[in-house]
Amino acid sequence: MDGNISKGPKENEALATTTSHDASGSIYKGEMIALDQAQQATQLQHEISLRDAFRLYRPAIAWSFLFSLGVVMAGFDPQLIGTLVAIPTFQKTFGKPVGNGEYAIAAQWQSAFNLGVPVGQVVGALGVGLPLDRFGRRITLAGCCLITCIAVALQSSAQNKPQILVAELVNGIVLGAYPVIAPTYISEVTPVVFRGVAAAFVNLSFVIGQLVASGVLAGTQNRPDRWSYDIPFLVQFVFPIIIVALLPFCPESPWHLVRKGKLEKAERALGRLAHSSVDAKAALAHIKLTTALEQEEERLETFIDCLRGTNLRRTVISTIVYAI
Known part of the structure; x- marks a missing residue:
């Protein structure tokens, strides 16, 4: 064959x-x-x-990895916020003194920080279906990247705990959307025989995000200034910037285009997603x-x-x- x-x-x-x-x-x-x-x-x-x-189907497989990059962010932020509360500089900035020159984040705020992303993810996972159907996979992913950048800006400029919590809630919404967008696009552009591998890579992307977050935190946690937690926050800019920079060259899902009656665009997209043969x-x-x-x-x-x-x-x- x-x-x-x-x-x-x-x-x-x-x-x-x-x-x-x-x-x-x-x-x-x-x-x-x-x-x-x-x-x-x-x-x-x-x-x-x-x-x-x-x-x-090399182009389709390559573009599917780009969409999976969003899932890396879904693994990065929860790992990040769960560890930051143990960093001394973060504790001193946002916590209260507990004696012997040490500081700690109040238990209720630790719980709030850890719950911010999951609560937002519920909203994002349930709500992303509407823009996916109306605007397509590319525009929806680009919109999520924009919201991620806003959330990261809020995180890195935070002066108090409520601002961090709001940033986590906002970021959580799109972190719930990324794991929905990626499998949707992948299942529509890649051949059947590759979809098992692609599905495995989506789950692997969560682990990659956690691994990257742990590595960044290990390299910055001993800094004496607020860069010990601001650098990990700012690293999150890397992922949406890469995605947004490449999305203009990425073909839209031909399935979405057909459902919208854009048959010529769908045929062109199919031509770009596979070999000319x-x-x-x-x-x-x-x-x-x-x-x-x-x-x-x-x-x-x-x-x-x-x-x-x-x-x-x-x-x-x-x-x-x-x-x-």
């Missing part, structure tokens, strides 16, 4: 007409979708080896057909159907896997 898909129309090409009934008037109403092309794209996805995936038109036909079926299913079913019959089993399995 060399991964090539023959290009160009076939005389005996099978065509399917799909009609979507969503209220907005779907782009698929009366749309002719080439079944042969869609089947070829599906076959390629399921038959290529991991080695061929790296060769044929991969037929972008066939891949586009696959996305159009799958999206049409999803829209039809969405029209006929409701959330309550997730708790009925076979869907209940699927729902339980997926939620338990995430809980583990």
Whole structure:
């Protein structure tokens, strides 16, 4: 299997007409979708080896790592704030004297600092779906990076404990969004055979963030000035700056573009995400057909159907896997 898909129309090409009934008037109403092309794209996805995936989908894999960089931040900040409360300079600046020239952060403030990010993450994880659907993966990620920069500026300029807490809450919102954005983009641009590796790397990104935070803190904690905690805060600027600098060159998810009716842009994005030997038109036909079926299913079913019959089993399995 060399991964090539023959290009160009076939005389005996099978065509399917799909009609979507969503209220907005779907782009698929009366749309002719080439079944042969869609089947070829599906076959390629399921038959290529991991080695061929790296060769044929190298750009998509590279861009997926860029989106995973946001998850590194989700591992960095919680590790950071949990350790800062033990740094002497931080304790002296934001704590109270406890005798013998030592200072300590009050227990209620330690709890507040540690809870700031998780509370924000709940909001971010639940709320990011709307901008992802409306604005796309790139713009949503860029917006999250902007909020991260604002939060880091608040952290590094903090003069009191409430300011740090507000910064943690704000940062927590986008730290909850990054682990949602990355898998969404990765699952839409990378081949099936690579998605297991990509999913593992998303989880690895959390650990990388924790490791980097621990290394930075180990190098600055003995400083006698406020740079002992400001430097770790400011290091967080590195990640969003890299992401924002590269995002203009990153293709948008073709799945999102198709759902928004931007078929030409979707085809161009597919061309940029894979080797030229991969037929972008066939891949586009696959996305159009799958999206049409999803829209039809969405029209006929409701959330309550997730708790009925076979869907209940699927729902339980997926939620338990995430809980583990």
